[in-house]
Amino acid sequence: MKNLVPFLIVFGFWACQPNETHTTTSEPNVGIVQYAERFSIESMEGYRIITVNQPWQGNEDALTYMIYDDSIPEGEAYHHFIPIKYPVNSLVSNSTTHLSFLEILGVEEKLKGFAQTQYIYSSKINQLLDAQHMVEIGSEGKIDVEQVLNLKADIVLAFVARGENRQLEKLQELGQTIVLTPDYMENTVLGRAEWIKFVGYLTGKEKESEAYFDQVVLAYDSLLAMVTEVNRPTVYSGTLYGGTWFMPAGNNYNGMMINDAGGNYLWSDDQGNGWLNLDFEAVYAKAHDADFWIGAANYESLADIVAADERYADFKAFKTGQVYTYTKRSTANGGNDYFESGNANPHLLLADHIKILHPELLPDYELYYYKKLE
Numbered sequence: 001m002k003n004l005v006p007f008l009i010v011f012g013f014w015a016c017q018p019n020e021t022h023t024t025t026s027e028p029n030v031g032i033v034q035y036a037e038r039f040s041i042e043s044m045e046g047y048r049i050i051t052v053n054q055p056w057q058g059n060e061d062a063l064t065y066m067i068y069d070d071s072i073p074e075g076e077a078y079h080h081f082i083p084i085k086y087p088v089n090s091l092v093s094n095s096t097t098h099l100s101f102l103e104i105l106g107v108e109e110k111l112k113g114f115a116q117t118q119y120i121y122s123s124k125i126n127q128l129l130d131a132q133h134m135v136e137i138g139s140e141g142k143i144d145v146e147q148v149l150n151l152k153a154d155i156v157l158a159f160v161a162r163g164e165n166r167q168l169e170k171l172q173e174l175g176q177t178i179v180l181t182p183d184y185m186e187n188t189v190l191g192r193a194e195w196i197k198f199v200g201y202l203t204g205k206e207k208e209s210e211a212y213f214d215q216v217v218l219a220y221d222s223l224l225a226m227v228t229e230v231n232r233p234t235v236y237s238g239t240l241y242g243g244t245w246f247m248p249a250g251n252n253y254n255g256m257m258i259n260d261a262g263g264n265y266l267w268s269d270d271q272g273n274g275w276l277n278l279d280f281e282a283v284y285a286k287a288h289d290a291d292f293w294i295g296a297a298n299y300e301s302l303a304d305i306v307a308a309d310e311r312y313a314d315f316k317a318f319k320t321g322q323v324y325t326y327t328k329r330s331t332a333n334g335g336n337d338y339f340e341s342g343n344a345n346p347h348l349l350l351a352d353h354i355k356i357l358h359p360e361l362l363p364d365y366e367l368y369y370y371k372k373l374e
Helices: 096-104 123-130 145-151 166-173 189-193 195-203 206-226 253-260 280-287 302-308 310-314 346-357
Strands: 007-010 013-016 039-044 047-053 062-068 082-085 091-093 111-114 155-158 178-180 234-236 244-248 275-278 292-294 323-325
Touching: 039 195, 047 195, 091 096, 096 111, 096 123, 096 195, 111 123, 111 145, 145 166, 155 166, 155 195, 166 178, 189 195, 189 206, 189 253, 189 346, 195 206, 206 346, 234 280, 244 253, 244 280, 253 346, 275 280, 280 310, 292 346, 302 310
Parallel strands: 062 082, 091 111, 091 155, 155 178, 234 292, 292 323
Antiparallel strands: 007 013, 039 047, 047 062, 244 275
């Protein structure tokens, strides 16, 4: 996605438009992690130390990676670091969020293998797949160990949703370097986006990653300034799965995004950062008269929603047609760009929410990830 999300001054804020290029005009703040809480970077002469905190949910340990230029420094103090030669020239991944970071930085051709390629949205990376420049390596929970070893990639860039992944452990036992990226555990959208720096420091694109993120923050802050004085319509999110309504908690990035966009998220008073497990009656009691329903899963129409559960039609937002999903950029195979490049583009997510809640503020902007159901 090197050319997917550059910046132009449009509508009074920095906005990303496809098929343009971006040139930075100032030196970025190399090495500074501002919003992400799950990693840190220290730069020393000849090497850098990247520390990953809580590599998966429930693990309080830290992993430390030494990204060295020419040779590994000598001495006992360095033995507990995981060494990685700079820059990484080839890698394997099991997370769609890595794809957008690689493409933005222009290093997508370093990708040699990916888990569950059917979920790739990017046309450029799908072209690499079609040309057999990269290959399928299984699924997140069932990585093909032999296939990965045959690729001889410098690293496996991976996320682990649970505490154990036997395939990754086996790869590590066989000498494959595993680099864990718990970007999905960041509580804020800017924290998630800042993981582009992590990828940049691995792949030799640290300055580019810093410059990109600096402008994302500028764009996001410019959008925030637009909604400081607005009236705040009420909003709810989520849907039922197996009889349980999964609602973003108050400090979940989805709920905070609604508030950042000038909305009144009805579950903002909950201090959790995960998902609330509610029954239909609890949601209806609080949200039946809400103005907007944003994030109604992957339904494609209002008719589909009613077909799933006719009680949805009793909500005011449904009756007034103010129901939105994040499926505008999707493929027939199940790829969804919201889950691929959304982390890298929090300013576009915010612009989408502002367009939904306060369309008069962005009259010429078209929704990028979200769409209104008809």
